[in-house]
Every structure is written in structure tokens, then in C-alpha cells.
Amino acid sequence: MPDGPTCPPPLEPDDDPVLRARLSAAHVAIIGCGGLGSNAAMMLVRSGVGTLTLIDFDVVEPSNLNRQMFFADQLGMPKIDALAITLRRVNPDVVLHAHQECVSAETIIPLVKDADVIIEAVDRADTKAMIVNTVLSSLPDKPLVAASGLAGFDSANDIVTERIADGFYLVGDLRSDVTLGHSLFASRVVAAAAHEAHAAIRFLLGYPEP
Amino acid sequence: MNIDLALFAYLSQYQPDGLGGRHARAMTFAPGTCISEVISELGLPDQPRVIFLNGKHAEESVVLGEGDRLAIFPPVAGG
Numbered sequence: 016m017p018d019g020p021t022c023p024p025p026l027e028p029d030d031d032p033v034l035r036a037r038l039s040a041a042h043v044a045i046i047g048c049g050g051l052g053s054n055a056a057m058m059l060v061r062s063g064v065g066t067l068t069l070i071d072f073d074v075v076e077p078s079n080l081n082r083q084m085f086f087a088d089q090l091g092m093p094k095i096d097a098l099a100i101t102l103r104r105v106n107p108d109v110v111l112h113a114h115q116e117c118v119s120a121e122t123i124i125p126l127v128k129d130a131d132v133i134i135e136a137v138d139r140a141d142t143k144a145m146i147v148n149t150v151l152s153s154l155p156d157k158p159l160v161a162a163s164g165l166a167g168f169d170s171a172n173d174i175v176t177e178r179i180a181d182g183f184y185l186v187g188d189l190r191s192d193v194t195l196g197h198s199l200f201a202s203r204v205v206a207a208a209a210h211e212a213h214a215a216i217r218f219l220l221g222y223p224e225p
Numbered sequence: 226m227n228i229d230l231a232l233f234a235y236l237s238q239y240q241p242d243g244l245g246g247r248h249a250r251a252m253t254f255a256p257g258t259c260i261s262e263v264i265s266e267l268g269l270p271d272q273p274r275v276i277f278l279n280g281k282h283a284e285e286s287v288v289l290g291e292g293d294r295l296a297i298f299p300p301v302a303g304g
Contacts, residue, residue: 019281047304049304050303050304051304052304136304137304138302138303138304139302140272140273140299140300140301140302141273143273143300143302143304144273144274144275144299144300145273147275147282147300148275148282151275151282152282152284155281155282161300162303162304163234163298163300163301163303164234164301164303165303165304166301166302166303179277179296179298180277180280180281180282180296181280181281183277183282185298187301189233189234189298189301190234190235190301191301191303192301192302192303193301193302193303194301194302197303199303204303204304
């Protein structure tokens, strides 16, 4: 049984060209391109990550525009296509593997197995559990970043990144459940998305959360 | 058989001491108890959950051993 993912060797924090080269060669898979995933994808591309796998089955709807990285002129487009256009406006050279599908325990592993880091960014609790259980059991040597608890308007300072187990990093306050009637606010959702993106970046640079 | 049990988020209310909180508690179970039996004994709701044993992902069918650290995390919706 492996002891979990092997983190890349840490780089010198002040050597920007080397840091950027490491990120340019990196591949992050994002499962779900809604409030968490679309914003995390943008932050990863702006940070210089060279390859993303984007997975989402949905199309852009008006209710998405209050927190997701989509625009009114993209309504009706598949989210992966709309997001690809936006990401390429930032970096035309970014390599994108886009899959318009609803993942299941049977289909998820081939889509994400080649990534260096996997980010769970879906909305439903049962789908989150399925992704975490499937990835951690099938790919124990891959780091996984997941999110739980980002709804409502409690303090953004309650959203943290924690290493819960070997190779498993959890973002959120762990309690604020959208199904309990809490609204989703861009400010808090994007804070969680930033935590997810940053956990991936720190792992890639050799500085995983302790 | 003694194990340490940590229950995250809303599951912490099911700790037998009733004190809540995610910190681990020492608990005693019969030798040969598996994780699913611990879940049943505690009365945890049938909701999505992720289980870790000694810092690694584990299935509910795993039989516990002396000194094991069991943690159960329930994802909540939103994204």
C-alpha cells in the first residue's frame, strides 16, 4: 500500500522562472466547472499551469452568472466550451482536455489519471463523496483537493485548507451546506476556489499543506 | 479493543459523550468489529461519507485493530 502521493521536490521560493517552468509543465484535472471549478481553472491558468483537464456535463445558465466564471453572452453554451474560450483569452497556449460528461465511479478514473493533481469541484454532497472515495481508492498516489462547506455568508476566514489524510486536502468550513438554505455568494465561493487552486499550486511547487 | 474515533462536521453530534467537536475520542469495541458496525452502533445517518483509517482512505468492510485511528467525514453540498 503506497504511503500517498510523492510531492515534487521543493523549489527555491524566490526563483520565479523555475517556479513558472514547474507550473507550465504541470497538469491539473478539475471535476466540475461551476462556482469552484471555473474560478479555480482561471486562477490556475493565470498562475501558469500549462495543462488542465476540465470535466462538466452542464451548460451555462443565468443562475450561474452570480459566482461562476461565465458571461451573459455564453448562456446556453456547454460550460467546458465557454470556459475554454475564456481561459484561452488569458493564455492561448494553455493545453485543455475538455470532457462534457457527468462522471460516475465507473468513468472518472480514465479522465483524471494522467493529472498531477486532481481537484473535486462539484456541488452535490453524494457526488463529492463518490469522487473522493473513488479517486482515493483507485489512485492513492495522486493528490486530491476537495471542498466542503462554502455556502452562506459566515466569515471567509472560516474557509481553510487542511490535509485530512495522506494526499487528501480539504477546503471549506466543513459545515455550511447549501441544502440547508444558505445562499451561495461569489465572494465566499471564490475564496474556496482560490484555496483549492492554491493547494494544487503549493503541492506542485513542493510545499504541500502539512 | 480501543480505537480513536474522530467525527467531522455535523457527525460530531453522534459522539457518545455528546460534547461535539471534531477531536478524536478513545472508544472501546469488541475485537473483530468492522467500520460498518461502528457506524451502525453510533447511529450515523445514511448520508454520503468518506472514511479514513490511520490517515488512509478505507472501506466500511475493514476490520478494526487495537489502536486504530478512525475518522469519518461527511461532505456537504455547494460548489
